[in-house]
Amino acid sequence: MTTRGLSLEAEIIAIVKRVSRRPVEPTAASDLELDLGFDSLLRYELIAELEDRFDVSIPLNDIETIRTVAQVREHLDALIKVGSG
């Protein structure tokens, strides 16, 4: 679980970094808006990228409530668990 958890986080961070197109290393604590400059267009792009990678569906209403990279991970964790039964 720990290994899987770590690699999930690493993967999320890699995707966040790619979408942000910014020379800043995101961490779990990074705030998408404050630290990484995500506006609403980038936020939706990130969600689409995460959906593709992890084969989940993230409701549109949740998109505005996610603030940090750690919250992205919590959200995904829950969705992946539901998906795998």
Place this chain on the structure above:
Amino acid sequence: MIRTVAQALDDAAAGPGAYVFVDANGAEGSVRFAALRDSALALGGALRARGLEPGDCVALVIPEAAGFLTAFLGASVAGLVPTPLADPVHVGTFGAYLDVIAPLVRAARARAIITTPRLRPLLDALQVSAPTIRFVSAWSELTGPALSAAEPADADAPALFQFTSGSTSQPKGVVLTHANLDANIRAIGGPAGLGLSPDCVGVSWLPLFHDMGLIGLALCALYHGNITVLLSPWAFVKRPVAWLRAITRHRGTISFAPNFAYEMCVRRVKDAELDGLDLSSWRVAGCGAEPIQAGTLEAFAAKFAPVGFRATSFVPAYGLAEHTLAATLAPPGRDLRVDTVRASELAARRRAVPCSSDAPGALRLVGCGRAFPEHALRVVDDRGHPVGERVVGEILVSGPSVMQGYLSAPGATAEVIRDGWCSTGDLGYLAGGELYICGRRKETIIVAGRNYFPQDLEQVVNRVPGVRAGCVAAFAATEPGHPDRAVVVVETQGHTPGDLLQAEVRRRLLQATGLAVHEIVLVPKGTVGRTTSGKLRRVELRERYAAGTLVRTHPRARSPQEVS
């Protein structure tokens, strides 16, 4: 004959046209114009039963297209003046949202706010800040006896108040009459425009509070009796391919979007997503509402040619809310017309001197066509005299599409409309009868098709601790043929570390306005100064920024969009 919105709806109801609404999850529902007319008469009756009188303004805050159009047309048939406002998701955070729209509601003297059940409790607060408001209701919860027929309206009566941006400092509501809408929509769809017919199929994801979405797609479809498919803007933003899939599925022939949307498709539609797309039906791929980049359109054409897209479908357009919507459209069916000129001559001598595209400093500008029949367009120098071919000046427009004026702002109207000519605030030149846009005199900052006023950004930044209040200037760094980059120059005080201050300014602007600025330039005391007017200060700082002569107290931090 000039038709009012209600008359256009009556005519459309007799034909086969319809709106197809696609919700955020992709579920589709089709509503024939005849059924929409019934819903509009019912809602119009309900609004009248609540005490609204013809000529009263009602503000609309409705994110979903079906509800928005029912309410818009319901207000129209009741003789009311609908005023579309951006919904909260489009404007920073919710707290900031109320501050942004309250001045608009006041300027429009709106008597009611029509919204959705979800937003109604939040919008109730506006009754305090906008005393003209008599009620805030969800469109779906309004009931009353239906009107038997539309309230007759004069062609010169207001049909719509259109706000050009959510500006807290100077809300600019454009007053458009039925005659304005009729003239512009006929010009857009007429034989000299797009040649619309009932067998055209429109596809749009543009928000309906935006004039290109409302007038250019939704109302155009009503006036011309064709089918139009309306997607959620957020479905497009999340997955740009959703737009192209809708065109594929419905054999769409007409769609318009700002440059950034084409750019998003180039960058974000994956090769695997090309499978199943068929864009061969797409006859008019309109592009407007922000500066057009030849490179973006060419890259789009190259990427989507294998799935049937034709580069001759591009219709670059130029327009402004003060001219209802469109001022010029390139003729459909021709190749992109690109004029390659020397940047140095354009800036220094105001001349568009052709050069080869590999010359240093070559600019590639996209031709946007010419003025419509019964309308006129000219390019003038600083004294208002028309200039010759390939000379840069301000673009003026005249004719039946020119607005009546700005809401509650006679001074602002007189500044813009003189002797029947409307100053656009945009710079351009004519070559071979074709209009090329190459800059802006007005201070509006346009990012992703949305307008921002510098005063609003400055007001937000002024309140950030560590910023010297009053010593802030916001402007668009513009380059002909490139998208705007929003820049904020800030004098600092105290000891806040530069990168923290930049992050805080960036965050506050995002929250309050939804805008991600390109660069926040921290400068020493005395750089921005207070002596000159805001306008002169911004012009001067913009020039120094472009020339690279601003002294920075902190090294540049680039915006996410720039580093790729």
